[in-house]
Amino acid sequence: MNPEELLQKIEKLEQENQNKREVMSLVAHELRTSLTAQKWMLSMFLDSDFGPITDEQKNALTQGFSQNEHLIEIVTDLINFSQNDDMHISYNIVEANLVSVVDAIIAEFSSESFKRGVPILFTKPQKEIIAHIDIDKIKILLENLFSNALKYSNKGEGVEVALTQDTKNINIIVRDHGIGIPEKEQEQLFGKFFRATNAKEKESVGSGLGLYTAYMIAKHHNGTLLCHSKESIGTTFTLVLPSTVS
Amino acid sequence: MKKLLIVEDDTFLKNMEVTKFNKKGFDVTYASSEEEFDTELKKDPECILLDLMLPETDGFTLLTKARHNEATKNIPIIVFSNLGTAADIEKAKNLGATDFMIKAQFTLDEIVERVQEL
Numbered sequence: 001m002n003p004e005e006l007l008q009k010i011e012k013l014e015q016e017n018q019n020k021r022e023v024m025s026l027v028a029h030e031l032r033t034s035l036t037a038q039k040w041m042l043s044m045f046l047d048s049d050f051g052p053i054t055d056e057q058k059n060a061l062t063q064g065f066s067q068n069e070h071l072i073e074i075v076t077d078l079i080n081f082s083q084n085d086d087m088h089i090s091y092n093i094v095e096a097n098l099v100s101v102v103d104a105i106i107a108e109f110s111s112e113s114f115k116r117g118v119p120i121l122f123t124k125p126q127k128e129i130i131a132h133i134d135i136d137k138i139k140i141l142l143e144n145l146f147s148n149a150l151k152y153s154n155k156g157e158g159v160e161v162a163l164t165q166d167t168k169n170i171n172i173i174v175r176d177h178g179i180g181i182p183e184k185e186q187e188q189l190f191g192k193f194f195r196a197t198n199a200k201e202k203e204s205v206g207s208g209l210g211l212y213t214a215y216m217i218a219k220h221h222n223g224t225l226l227c228h229s230k231e232s233i234g235t236t237f238t239l240v241l242p243s244t245v246s
Numbered sequence: 247m248k249k250l251l252i253v254e255d256d257t258f259l260k261n262m263e264v265t266k267f268n269k270k271g272f273d274v275t276y277a278s279s280e281e282e283f284d285t286e287l288k289k290d291p292e293c294i295l296l297d298l299m300l301p302e303t304d305g306f307t308l309l310t311k312a313r314h315n316e317a318t319k320n321i322p323i324i325v326f327s328n329l330g331t332a333a334d335i336e337k338a339k340n341l342g343a344t345d346f347m348i349k350a351q352f353t354l355d356e357i358v359e360r361v362q363e364l
Contacts, residue, residue, distance in 0.1 A: 032328035032350040
């Protein structure tokens with residue numbers, strides 16, 4: 001293949017990828033709209049906006065609301081997957097204060113943390129840590145880690161978050177004391193569609209794409225995502241980013 | 247009482263938004279097309295909740311219009327959509343959106359809370 005043909009082939013593939021992302025975006029919009037309608041309607045019933053409800057009705061509506069939330073989460077995972085499963089997607093790398101990024105994620109999960117009775121404790125570094133990252137992508141990655149930590153913890157168990165830096169690396173650590181990941185399944189952890197057996201028992205619905213996407217985002221930043229886990233003891237994820245990312 | 251303009255073409259979603267915001271004491275008007283938006287913009291809303299995918303136009307066009315209108319150039323405008331790629335969010339922010347919220351991620355009570363904060 002001569003250079004011109006190669007260039008044409010690359011352009012064609014890029015166009016196909018762009019088309020795929022556009023289709024996925026439209027499908028996601030339609031799915032989300034339908035799920036939004038159900039979410040709002042159920043929450044309005046639960047808030048007694050359409051009149052008082054009985055305890056029995058409240059239980060059924062709460063279950064329906066929870067199932068709908070799972071589906072919204074899966075659609076979000078699919079969107080994130082479709083937008084990050086391509087190492088050639090350009091990243092908007094900017095200088096960012098990681099304490100602010102982590103603070104924003106903690107604020108986002110504060111009501112979920114309260115609802116589940118799983119407090120989040122953030123040990124802030126002595127001085128600010130600046131990294132060169134795509135803020136939106138790192139947020140997607142951290143949202144996955146926080147969401148899992150809260151989902152797979154039991155009530156009363158805390159999630160600890162820490163941020164450290166040495167000459168080579170920046171580490172963002174998210175540690176839970178939840179159900180952990182069975183040792184023999186840990187090798188598949190960052191594979192597409194993987195869900196641990198005990199995770200399926202605790203939360204029946206999930207896409208198995210969240211950690212795969214998170215891993216791809218870490219790789220895209222020339223970093224990595226490490227996991228240390230023991231079943232019934234808990235799991236620690238460490239996002240390792242180079243201290244200077246170009 | 248805060249004058250809120252809701253731009254939404256999905257009737258079912260719009261009805262729920264209007265019901266909720268009315269109950270919470272807002273003075274709510276709505277538009278589901280560019281023509282209706284132009285009419286409502288003349289009534290000087292104090293805050294706009296703006297959908298992106300609309301028939302024959304899009305929220306970005308209406309956002310630009312509102313930001314070029316003397317009475318609404320500085321009011322809070324929340325883009326409220328089920329789109330939400332990084333490119334959509336960046337475009338909305340560059341055109342002057344106060345915030346970008348993905349509908350499916352919020353209950354109506356949470357939206358009301360956000361609008362009350364503004």
